[in-house]
Amino acid sequence: MAFADQPKILGLTLAESWRRLRGGVVSAGRERLRLSGASPERLVIAPPDLATADPTVAQEIYSGIFFFAGQYVDTAGQSPFAVEAPTQQWARELHAFGWLCHLEAAGGPLSANNAQALVRDWLALHAKPSKTLAWRADIAAERLIAWLSHSVLIVENADLGFYRAFLKSIGQHIRYLQRAAPEAPAGMPRLVARTALAYASVCVSGQTSTPNSALKRLDVELSHQILPDGGHVSRNATHLPQILAWLLPLRQSFVALGSVPSAEFISAIDRMLMAIRFYRLGDGGFARFNGVSVTPNDLVATVLRYDDIRAELPSEAAYSGYQRMSIGETTVIMDTGMPPPGAVSRSAHAGCLSFEMSSGKSPMIVNCGAPFHPTGETLSAARSTAAHSTATINDTSSCRFKVDGVIGRYLDNRIIGGPQVVQCRREDSDEVRSVIASHDGYARNFGIVHERSLWLYDEGTRVSGRERFLGPNGKPPRNGERDRIALRFHLHPSVSVTTDTDGQLLLWCGTGDCWKFISPQIEPQVEESIFLASAGGLKNTLQIVLLAKASEHPQIEWVLERQSFRGR
Numbered sequence: 001m002a003f004a005d006q007p008k009i010l011g012l013t014l015a016e017s018w019r020r021l022r023g024g025v026v027s028a029g030r031e032r033l034r035l036s037g038a039s040p041e042r043l044v045i046a047p048p049d050l051a052t053a054d055p056t057v058a059q060e061i062y063s064g065i066f067f068f069a070g071q072y073v074d075t076a077g078q079s080p081f082a083v084e085a086p087t088q089q090w091a092r093e094l095h096a097f098g099w100l101c102h103l104e105a106a107g108g109p110l111s112a113n114n115a116q117a118l119v120r121d122w123l124a125l126h127a128k129p130s131k132t133l134a135w136r137a138d139i140a141a142e143r144l145i146a147w148l149s150h151s152v153l154i155v156e157n158a159d160l161g162f163y164r165a166f167l168k169s170i171g172q173h174i175r176y177l178q179r180a181a182p183e184a185p186a187g188m189p190r191l192v193a194r195t196a197l198a199y200a201s202v203c204v205s206g207q208t209s210t211p212n213s214a215l216k217r218l219d220v221e222l223s224h225q226i227l228p229d230g231g232h233v234s235r236n237a238t239h240l241p242q243i244l245a246w247l248l249p250l251r252q253s254f255v256a257l258g259s260v261p262s263a264e265f266i267s268a269i270d271r272m273l274m275a276i277r278f279y280r281l282g283d284g285g286f287a288r289f290n291g292v293s294v295t296p297n298d299l300v301a302t303v304l305r306y307d308d309i310r311a312e313l314p315s316e317a318a319y320s321g322y323q324r325m326s327i328g329e330t331t332v333i334m335d336t337g338m339p340p341p342g343a344v345s346r347s348a349h350a351g352c353l354s355f356e357m358s359s360g361k362s363p364m365i366v367n368c369g370a371p372f373h374p375t376g377e378t379l380s381a382a383r384s385t386a387a388h389s390t391a392t393i394n395d396t397s398s399c400r401f402k403v404d405g406v407i408g409r410y411l412d413n414r415i416i417g418g419p420q421v422v423q424c425r426r427e428d429s430d431e432v433r434s435v436i437a438s439h440d441g442y443a444r445n446f447g448i449v450h451e452r453s454l455w456l457y458d459e460g461t462r463v464s465g466r467e468r469f470l471g472p473n474g475k476p477p478r479n480g481e482r483d484r485i486a487l488r489f490h491l492h493p494s495v496s497v498t499t500d501t502d503g504q505l506l507l508w509c510g511t512g513d514c515w516k517f518i519s520p521q522i523e524p525q526v527e528e529s530i531f532l533a534s535a536g537g538l539k540n541t542l543q544i545v546l547l548a549k550a551s552e553h554p555q556i557e558w559v560l561e562r563q564s565f566r567g568r
Helices: 003-028 030-035 056-060 088-096 101-104 108-127 137-149 151-155 159-182 188-203 210-225 240-255 262-280 299-303 376-383 405-411
Strands: 065-068 071-073 322-327 328-336 355-359 362-366 391-393 422-426 435-440 449-457 462-470 484-491 494-498 504-507 514-518 523-533 537-549 555-562
Touching: 056 065, 056 101, 056 108, 065 088, 065 462, 088 137, 101 137, 101 151, 108 151, 108 159, 137 159, 137 188, 159 188, 188 210, 188 240, 240 262, 240 299, 262 299, 262 328, 322 435, 322 449, 322 484, 328 435, 328 449, 391 449, 391 462, 405 523, 462 484, 484 523, 484 555, 494 537, 537 555
Parallel strands: none
Antiparallel strands: 065 071, 322 328, 328 355, 355 362, 362 484, 391 484, 422 435, 435 449, 449 462, 462 555, 484 537, 494 504, 504 514, 514 555, 523 537
């Protein structure tokens, strides 16, 4: 643990301790919570579920086969809630009940009977709030949203006893979340808890909390988490379609009941719809920054159907810390932001000044991205600077995540150190888009500031880069063993590499586009890399690496030129 990091670590530890202490009040009150409170009178409305549903998954559920988080489990006639979960993520998806959408899509008495039987099984084993995974605040909130959205399926032709037990559990969920939401972990867990309570205030009759008060609390959380440019405070773009998948049906439900959502609520939706379009490359996928893995394309397409404005995309998301350059068929998106704060940095990456680039519909230069089915080892690798298309100095990441011992487990991989100053400016014209940005993530340990300039011009057929490595007072770094640079350009797995007659690298995209990589000062090396953000598991790919010493090469220039020929 570096001495300079100790004050921040102490502050984060105290904040987390206070949150857990306050959360203990919720735990201490759970016994009373189990017994207190009247059951809801009835359900008023069932909001639509925007998740992509597959009736064939329902067939597997009928057979007792549950596929979550990349793991198949055959329950062999047992309740899925009684079998041992292969992973915590598998158990999380099971208890969140998002899979009800597949039963709803299949329809018919068999789906209704299965939905009722599975809810009945859950009630038999987990009805009382507890400290188990099933009653973690975010999972309980997602379960409540799923139950309310699919309540017609669940209670269709149900006997009176089951109907009453179902309503009783909904009441317990509401009372539990009213206590747990304020102390839920910052970020998505707290937001989904507030969203679930807003759902309940609309869908369930006889609640003491009015729709207006629940929506006001949700508005406050949205104002904290959705930035003015529509990005999420975690800087992870894949949170946006999921949040919209919760908010859009809620908006429809308010309107159906004659209520008018607040200006903050509507504005947050509009800003997020714009932001989703901002983060997409030519293939429609999100650029892989700060925890982005596989883009949920079906969900993105669904939520974008609600975008009635379709305004021109901005060139920057200044509050989120990203820049976008697009001319012709070429798009470049660059990370120019500070690490996100506190608890919402748990999945953030050390990728400052990294960029992604697409040619037409082909992703070309990428970051390795977050693993679709993460493990501790792959998550750690994905977060490192070396997994990003930017410069690494002395094989060290620009952010620090790791704290050993009890404190490390307590802080759960939050960023504890990284860039303190990130500067960025745009110099755009009709013919040229350019970004000049710098960060000081290496200044404390190595006395080096990295500055990257990118230019996109010639109708989108040329991208030029200039990397500068500045020592104190803007002078070149001193010679030594602490100024080794590895400048990486990770390639998408669909990109292959050949050389032309002059020995220059040719990058062939999946659609047949060809780009030449030119590095006048340093001979580029082609090395193996791994693309982590794949639904099918890790994929082997390649990376271009420029190796140098900052004292000898304080400025490195490189060029990507699109070639006029196509095909291979």
